[in-house]
Amino acid sequence: MSFADFQQEIYVNGLLTGALPPHSVDPAVLEEVARRRLGEGPYWYVAGSAGTGATERANREAFGRRRIVPRMLVDATERDLGVELFGERLPAPVLLAPVGVQSIVHPEGELATARAAASLGVPSILSTMASHTIEEVAAAAGEGPRWFQLYWPHDDEVTVSLLSRARKAGFTALVVTLDTWTLGWRPHDLDLAYLPFLRGEGLAIPFSDPAFLAGLEKSPQEDLGAAVLRWAPMFNGRAHTWDRLALLRDNWDGPIVLKGIQSADDARRAADHGMDGVVVSNHGGRQVDGAIASLDALEPVAEAVGDRLTVLFDSGVRTGADVLKALALGARAVLLGRPYLWGLACGGADGVRHVLRCLLAELDISMGLAGHRAVAGLAPDCLEVR
Numbered sequence: 559m560s561f562a563d564f565q566q567e568i569y570v571n572g573l574l575t576g577a578l579p580p581h582s583v584d585p586a587v588l589e590e591v592a593r594r595r596l597g598e599g600p601y602w603y604v605a606g607s608a609g610t611g612a613t614e615r616a617n618r619e620a621f622g623r624r625r626i627v628p629r630m631l632v633d634a635t636e637r638d639l640g641v642e643l644f645g646e647r648l649p650a651p652v653l654l655a656p657v658g659v660q661s662i663v664h665p666e667g668e669l670a671t672a673r674a675a676a677s678l679g680v681p682s683i684l685s686t687m688a689s690h691t692i693e694e695v696a697a698a699a700g701e702g703p704r705w706f707q708l709y710w711p712h713d714d715e716v717t718v719s720l721l722s723r724a725r726k727a728g729f730t731a732l733v734v735t736l737d738t739w740t741l742g743w744r745p746h747d748l749d750l751a752y753l754p755f756l757r758g759e760g761l762a763i764p765f766s767d768p769a770f771l772a773g774l775e776k777s778p779q780e781d782l783g784a785a786v787l788r789w790a791p792m793f794n795g796r797a798h799t800w801d802r803l804a805l806l807r808d809n810w811d812g813p814i815v816l817k818g819i820q821s822a823d824d825a826r827r828a829a830d831h832g833m834d835g836v837v838v839s840n841h842g843g844r845q846v847d848g849a850i851a852s853l854d855a856l857e858p859v860a861e862a863v864g865d866r867l868t869v870l871f872d873s874g875v876r877t878g879a880d881v882l883k884a885l886a887l888g889a890r891a892v893l894l895g896r897p898y899l900w901g902l903a904c905g906g907a908d909g910v911r912h913v914l915r916c917l918l919a920e921l922d923i924s925m926g927l928a929g930h931r932a933v934a935g936l937a938p939d940c941l942e943v944r
């Protein structure tokens with residue numbers, strides 16, 4: 559079955575039974591429904607961005623400036639969206655971005671996300687700030703592909719312990735997020751005084767880690783305040799430096815991908831330091847207001863590193879056509895962020911699966927209509943810049 563068949567399934571169901579799709583296929587409508595369900599604090603924590611929102615808007619505008627140039631009389635009836643990432647064959651060039659504290663959106667949080675992604679063979683990247691433990695999420699993902707995202711603690715024993723737990727639980731690739739060593743200036747969260755971690759929420763992974771617990775007199779269940787006080791300076795407030803990457807290389811025997819890269823120079827340095835990939839990302843515009851649009855950073859990074867690194871992309875992807883554009887500009891695959899959280903809010907695992915199926919169906923159909931049989935054939939000349 560191709561991803562495009564989801565469109566037929568919806569039409570046929572509608573014709574035969576009069577049934578509408580369980581959720582809207584329009585990401586903006588789904589977001590509106592999620593907004594009503596979540597309430598102000600949780601909605602704005604997810605939807606919000608840094609400062610005036612200029613970078614979040616720039617992310618979308620950069621997609622708007624690029625237009626696909628469809629080619630005719632090409633037989634693209636049969637298409638292959640598959641892609642190989644670090645030796646793993648994936649059915650489509652899409653992963654679910656790491657997102658912390660998903661229990662604020664749905665009680666099953668990362669467990670639901672992992673199940674939905676696994677049902678389609680798509681990797682979901684587990685955040686260090688997840689509201690379920692590494693081992694619980696691994697069990698929920700079953701045979702599905704798993705990647706782990708590290709928020710890198712300023713405590714080497716905790717770092718090594720997290721990496722070893724993730725490896726033991728079957729996570730194959732490590733994504734190290736560099737752009738959020740401290741939280742950006744986020745007016746919505748400040749005005750609503752809504753910051754889930756400060757209540758100890760969504761910290762299931764550090765709070766279940768033996769090396770982290772070894773530094774506490776009482777368990778987090780007995781003394782949550784003390785646990786938060788140990789967590790905060792360990793994970794927040796100080797950046798690491800390039801020379802420290804050796805610790806990760808020495809303690810992770812799979813691919814390592816640096817997330818949050820926005821400059822060609824940093825991408826080259828990542829390659830020089832023995833990294834395997836980068837995610838060109840500005841964290842969905844949540845960190846530096848006024849930062850470069852992620853899509854504008856993509857092509858220079860891809861050109862700078864050539865085959866030395868696997869280049870992934872996120873920030874601002876909303877539709878299948880967006881995925882096509884990012885692939886054409888040099889991404890091997892993209893990470894989807896906020897849209898799947900709206901699916902999670904509206905329908906748990908089914909909602910996340912629905913969002914993924916819509917995105918992949920639209921990508922598949924857009925590829926065909928634009929005259930592309932495989933993602934490997936996409937290049938900058940498939941697009942026009944306005």
Ligand SMILES: Cc1cc2nc3c(=O)[nH]c(=O)nc-3n(C[C@H](O)[C@H](O)[C@H](O)COP(=O)(O)O)c2cc1C
Pocket residue numbers: 603604605655656657658659685686687707735817839840841842843872873874875893894895896897
């Ligand atoms: C609510 C929320 C929580 C996030 N938590 C994390 C996280 O724990 N780790 C991380 O690397 N990125 C995190 N991100 C950033 C995403 O991985 C991704 O870079 C971003 O959402 C992409 O932009 P988009 O939402 O416009 O698609 C978070 C994003 C959101 C919206």
Ligand SMILES: CCCCCCC(=O)C(=O)O
Pocket residue numbers: 658687709738739740741793794841844
């Ligand atoms: C110490 C930083 C924790 C941030 C976790 C969630 C996140 O990345 C976000 O954007 O919010």
